[in-house]
C-alpha cells in the first residue's frame with residue numbers, strides 16, 4: 383500500500399495542521415441540523431480537505447456518499463446518486479449520510495452542464511449534511527457558493543510537517559537524517575501528499591536515507607505544471623532540470639506550450655515577449671512534424687526549444703508571472719458552455735411546444751426571445767428556465783439573474799403563505815388529503831406543458 387493511503391488520517395485528531403479549520407468542521411458536524419448550510423472546504427491540493435471530511439464522518443458515525451468529477455456529473459447522475467441519498471435515510475443504520483461533492487470547482491463543460499443546477503436543487507432539498515470540496519472557492523459556481531459557508535484549509539508549514547514525516551519514518555523502521563526531513567518538508571511547500579510521496583519515492587529499496595537520496599521531483603504532478611512554468615520563467619534553473627521537470631508533468635507537450643504562452647505574454651519588454659513566442663512557435667512546428675511524420679525524435683527538440691529558449695529569453699527579467707491555465711482553454715470552455723445552454727433551451731422549447739428542435743432554432747427562437755423579453759417571468763415559470771437560459775433569450779445576464787432571484791423570492795413567500803394557511807385550516811383529514819392532491823396535480827408535467835403552450839399562444 384502506498385504511504386499516502388496508509389497514513390491518511392483516520393480521525394480528526396490525526397489531521398495535522400489547519401487546527402482552526404478542523405475545529406470549525408467538527409462544530410458544524412456536531413451541531414448539524416436541517417437548517418445548517420453546507421460547508422465548502424477549499425484550499426490547495428494535498429492538505430487534508432478530503433481526509434478531514436472522511437475523518438469527520440468516521441468520528442460522528444456517519445455514512446459517506448462521495449461524488450467526484452470523474453463521475454460525469456450530469457444532472458441525472460447527481461440526482462440519482464446524491465438526490466436520493468440526501469433525502470432518504472441510510473440503509474446501514476448510520477445516523478446520517480454525509481454527501482461529499484469533491485472537485486466542486488470542476489463543474490464545467492458538457493457533462494456538468496445542468497450539474498450546477500442539480501447541486502443547487504440538492505442543497506435546497508437535502509435532509510442530509512453536505513460538504514463540498516474545491517481547490518479554488520471562486521472556481522465554484524456562484525449560485526452554489528452563495529448557499530454554502532466556507533472554511534479555508536491552508537498550506538501546512540514545514541515545521542508542522544517535519545514531525546509527521548519523522549513519525550512515518552519511525553513506523554516504517556526507516557533511518558532518515560534530519561537534513562533529509564527538512565528538505566522534504568520545505569520542498570513540499572505545504573502539500574502533505576507531496577511530502578509523503580517524496581519520502582516514499584526516496585525510500586524505495588532502502589532502510590536509511592540521507593539528504594542526497596531525496597528525489598524532490600516526486601512532487602504531485604498536478605502542481606508540477608505550475609512549477610515547470612515558474613522555473614522556466616525564472617531563467618535561473620539549469621537546462622537538464624527543466625527537461626526532467628517537463629517529463630514529469632502530466633500535461634502533453636502541446637499543452638505545456640500553451641501554458642508557457644499564457645505566461646510569456648506577460649513580459650513587459652517587447653523583445654522578451656517576441657523572442658519567447660518565436661521559440662514556442664518553433665517548438666510547436668516541431669511537434670506538428672512529430673505527429674504528421676510519426677518521427678518521435680523531433681519531440682525531444684520541441685521540448686528543448688520550448689524550455690531552454692523561453693528560459694533564456696526570460697533570464698534576468700525579474701518578472702513575477704501569474705500562472706494560470708491558457709486563456710484559449712477558458713474561451714473554448716465558454717463557447718462549449720454557450721452551446722450547451724442553447725441546446726438545452728432548444729430542447730425545453732421543443733418539448734413544451736411540440737415542435738422539432740430544428741424548427742425552434744430556425745423559426746421560433748426569435749419570436750420566443752421577443753416575447754420572453756416582454757414578459758420574462760411568465761416564460762421562466764412556464765418553461766422552468768434557469769438564469770443562463772433566460773440570459774440567452776433576453777441577452778442580458780444581470781437582468782436574467784435578477785429576474786430569477788425575484789421569482790425565487792416570490793416562490794418562497796408563496797410557500798410560506800401556503801404553510802401558514804395549512805396551519806390555520808381546521809385539521810380535517812379529508813381536507814388535508816385534498817390539499818396534498820392539489821399540490822401533486824399542480825406539479826404534473828402535463829399541466830406544465832399546457833402552461834408553457836398557453837404562455838406562447840396567449841400573446
Ligand SMILES: Nc1ncnc2c1ncn2[C@@H]1O[C@H](COP(=O)(O)OP(=O)(O)OP(=O)(O)O)[C@@H](O)[C@H]1O
Nearest residue numbers: 386389390397398427428429430431432433574575
Ligand atoms: N492534514 C493532514 N494530516 C495528515 N495527512 C494528510 C493531511 N493532509 C493530507 N495528508 C496526506 O495526503 C493525502 C491526501 O490528502 P487529501 O486527499 O485529504 O488532500 P486534499 O486536500 O483533499 O487534496 P485534493 O484537493 O487534491 O483532493 C492523505 O492520504 C494523507 O496521506
